[in-house]
Amino acid sequence: MDDIEQLLKQVAGRAHSSRQGRYAATGTPIAPLPAPLPAAELHRAEAALGFALPPLLAALHTRVAGGGFGPEHGLLPLERAVAEYTAMRASAWRWPEGVLPIADFGCALRACVDCRSETAQVLLFEPNSGEPDLAWFLESPTLADWLRGWLDGSAWFSEESGAGEEWDLELTPWAGFRARV
Secondary structure: OOHHHHHHHHHHHHHHHOOOOOEOOOOOEOOOOOOOOOHHHHHHHHHHHOOOOOHHHHHHHHHHOOOOOOOOOOEOOHHHHHHHHHHHHOOOOOOOOOEEEEEEEEOOEEEEEEOOOOOOOEEEEOHHHOOHHHOEEEEEOOHHHHHHHHHHOOOOOOHHHOOHHHOOOOOEEOOOHHHHO
Protein backbone atom coordinates (compact mmCIF):
# COMPACT_ATOMS: atom_id res chain seq x y z
CA MET A 1 0.00 0.00 0.00
CA ASP A 2 1.53 3.34 -1.01
CA ASP A 3 1.54 6.51 1.11
CA ILE A 4 -1.57 8.02 -0.51
CA GLU A 5 -3.60 4.82 -0.10
CA GLN A 6 -2.53 4.66 3.55
CA LEU A 7 -3.49 8.33 4.02
CA LEU A 8 -6.92 7.75 2.44
CA LYS A 9 -7.46 4.80 4.76
CA GLN A 10 -6.53 6.91 7.81
CA VAL A 11 -8.75 9.82 6.74
CA ALA A 12 -11.69 7.49 6.07
CA GLY A 13 -11.24 5.82 9.45
CA ARG A 14 -11.20 9.11 11.33
CA ALA A 15 -14.00 10.60 9.24
CA HIS A 16 -16.38 7.73 9.93
CA SER A 17 -15.40 7.09 13.55
CA SER A 18 -15.83 10.77 14.45
CA ARG A 19 -19.53 10.53 13.56
CA GLN A 20 -20.49 7.21 15.15
CA GLY A 21 -22.47 7.54 18.35
CA ARG A 22 -21.93 11.31 18.56
CA TYR A 23 -24.55 13.87 19.40
CA ALA A 24 -24.86 17.58 18.73
CA ALA A 25 -25.20 20.04 21.62
CA THR A 26 -28.96 19.86 21.08
CA GLY A 27 -28.91 16.15 21.89
CA THR A 28 -29.76 15.05 18.36
CA PRO A 29 -27.53 12.45 16.71
CA ILE A 30 -24.91 13.80 14.33
CA ALA A 31 -25.85 12.86 10.78
CA PRO A 32 -23.75 10.27 9.02
CA LEU A 33 -21.34 11.42 6.37
CA PRO A 34 -22.70 11.90 2.87
CA ALA A 35 -21.99 9.05 0.49
CA PRO A 36 -18.92 9.27 -1.73
CA LEU A 37 -19.61 10.99 -5.04
CA PRO A 38 -20.11 8.97 -8.20
CA ALA A 39 -17.43 9.51 -10.84
CA ALA A 40 -19.99 11.22 -13.11
CA GLU A 41 -20.64 13.90 -10.47
CA LEU A 42 -16.89 14.51 -10.09
CA HIS A 43 -16.59 14.88 -13.88
CA ARG A 44 -19.50 17.36 -13.98
CA ALA A 45 -17.84 19.45 -11.27
CA GLU A 46 -14.51 19.44 -13.10
CA ALA A 47 -16.25 20.45 -16.33
CA ALA A 48 -17.96 23.36 -14.54
CA LEU A 49 -14.64 24.44 -13.02
CA GLY A 50 -12.66 24.09 -16.23
CA PHE A 51 -9.89 22.10 -14.54
CA ALA A 52 -9.34 18.71 -12.94
CA LEU A 53 -9.12 18.19 -9.21
CA PRO A 54 -5.82 16.87 -7.90
CA PRO A 55 -5.98 13.07 -7.57
CA LEU A 56 -5.96 13.10 -3.75
CA LEU A 57 -8.79 15.64 -3.53
CA ALA A 58 -10.82 13.70 -6.10
CA ALA A 59 -10.24 10.48 -4.13
CA LEU A 60 -11.39 12.13 -0.88
CA HIS A 61 -14.71 13.02 -2.53
CA THR A 62 -15.20 9.77 -4.44
CA ARG A 63 -13.81 7.24 -1.94
CA VAL A 64 -14.26 8.71 1.57
CA ALA A 65 -17.38 10.90 1.53
CA GLY A 66 -18.92 13.80 -0.36
CA GLY A 67 -17.65 16.32 2.24
CA GLY A 68 -18.36 16.94 5.90
CA PHE A 69 -15.18 15.43 7.34
CA GLY A 70 -11.84 16.99 8.19
CA PRO A 71 -10.81 20.18 9.97
CA GLU A 72 -13.34 22.57 11.48
CA HIS A 73 -16.68 22.03 9.71
CA GLY A 74 -15.11 19.52 7.35
CA LEU A 75 -14.42 19.53 3.66
CA LEU A 76 -16.99 21.48 1.72
CA PRO A 77 -19.29 19.37 -0.41
CA LEU A 78 -17.93 19.56 -3.95
CA GLU A 79 -21.06 21.28 -5.27
CA ARG A 80 -20.64 24.05 -2.67
CA ALA A 81 -16.90 24.38 -3.42
CA VAL A 82 -17.68 24.82 -7.12
CA ALA A 83 -20.35 27.42 -6.34
CA GLU A 84 -17.99 29.36 -4.03
CA TYR A 85 -15.19 29.24 -6.62
CA THR A 86 -17.52 30.51 -9.34
CA ALA A 87 -18.90 33.29 -7.14
CA MET A 88 -15.47 34.41 -5.94
CA ARG A 89 -14.03 34.43 -9.47
CA ALA A 90 -16.81 36.90 -10.36
CA SER A 91 -16.28 39.04 -7.24
CA ALA A 92 -14.03 42.00 -6.55
CA TRP A 93 -11.58 39.75 -4.69
CA ARG A 94 -9.68 38.77 -7.83
CA TRP A 95 -9.86 35.09 -6.93
CA PRO A 96 -6.93 33.13 -8.44
CA GLU A 97 -7.61 30.77 -11.30
CA GLY A 98 -7.55 27.10 -10.29
CA VAL A 99 -7.74 27.72 -6.51
CA LEU A 100 -10.66 25.77 -5.08
CA PRO A 101 -12.02 26.45 -1.57
CA ILE A 102 -12.16 23.19 0.37
CA ALA A 103 -12.83 24.13 4.03
CA ASP A 104 -14.49 26.97 5.93
CA PHE A 105 -12.69 28.07 9.11
CA GLY A 106 -15.21 30.82 9.94
CA CYS A 107 -14.66 34.60 9.90
CA ALA A 108 -14.35 34.37 6.08
CA LEU A 109 -11.16 32.22 6.30
CA ARG A 110 -10.98 29.42 3.75
CA ALA A 111 -8.52 26.62 3.16
CA CYS A 112 -8.09 26.24 -0.59
CA VAL A 113 -6.29 23.79 -2.84
CA ASP A 114 -4.24 25.09 -5.71
CA CYS A 115 -5.44 22.63 -8.32
CA ARG A 116 -2.80 23.82 -10.77
CA SER A 117 0.18 23.07 -8.53
CA GLU A 118 1.88 19.69 -8.90
CA THR A 119 1.69 19.10 -5.14
CA ALA A 120 -1.88 20.38 -4.59
CA GLN A 121 -0.57 22.97 -2.17
CA VAL A 122 -3.03 24.29 0.38
CA LEU A 123 -3.52 28.03 0.61
CA LEU A 124 -5.22 30.07 3.31
CA PHE A 125 -7.54 32.83 2.15
CA GLU A 126 -7.68 35.43 4.94
CA PRO A 127 -9.55 38.46 3.59
CA ASN A 128 -10.01 40.37 6.84
CA SER A 129 -7.41 43.01 5.98
CA GLY A 130 -9.67 44.08 3.10
CA GLU A 131 -6.79 43.95 0.59
CA PRO A 132 -6.99 41.20 -2.05
CA ASP A 133 -3.22 41.28 -2.58
CA LEU A 134 -2.66 40.55 1.14
CA ALA A 135 -5.27 37.82 1.56
CA TRP A 136 -3.36 34.75 0.33
CA PHE A 137 -0.92 32.60 2.29
CA LEU A 138 0.78 29.25 1.82
CA GLU A 139 -0.64 26.97 4.50
CA SER A 140 0.85 23.63 3.47
CA PRO A 141 3.11 22.59 0.60
CA THR A 142 0.86 19.60 -0.12
CA LEU A 143 -2.72 18.50 0.47
CA ALA A 144 -1.33 15.24 1.89
CA ASP A 145 0.70 17.15 4.51
CA TRP A 146 -2.33 19.29 5.38
CA LEU A 147 -4.40 16.16 5.97
CA ARG A 148 -1.62 14.58 8.04
CA GLY A 149 -1.57 17.71 10.24
CA TRP A 150 -5.28 17.23 10.87
CA LEU A 151 -4.85 13.53 11.58
CA ASP A 152 -1.94 13.87 14.00
CA GLY A 153 -3.14 17.09 15.65
CA SER A 154 -0.08 19.14 14.70
CA ALA A 155 -1.89 21.65 12.46
CA TRP A 156 -2.98 25.01 13.85
CA PHE A 157 -6.62 24.20 13.13
CA SER A 158 -6.59 20.86 14.95
CA GLU A 159 -8.54 20.51 18.17
CA GLU A 160 -5.60 18.55 19.55
CA SER A 161 -3.19 21.45 19.04
CA GLY A 162 -4.92 23.38 21.82
CA ALA A 163 -4.15 26.55 19.91
CA GLY A 164 -7.64 27.92 19.51
CA GLU A 165 -7.88 31.67 19.10
CA GLU A 166 -4.45 32.24 20.65
CA TRP A 167 -2.50 30.57 17.85
CA ASP A 168 -0.10 33.13 16.38
CA LEU A 169 0.35 32.02 12.80
CA GLU A 170 3.46 33.09 10.98
CA LEU A 171 1.95 33.11 7.55
CA THR A 172 4.02 33.04 4.39
CA PRO A 173 2.43 35.14 1.64
CA TRP A 174 1.60 33.11 -1.45
CA ALA A 175 4.02 34.22 -4.15
CA GLY A 176 1.86 32.90 -7.00
CA PHE A 177 -1.12 35.18 -6.38
CA ARG A 178 -0.40 37.96 -8.91
CA ALA A 179 0.38 35.53 -11.73
CA ARG A 180 -2.96 33.77 -11.31
CA VAL A 181 -5.50 36.59 -11.21
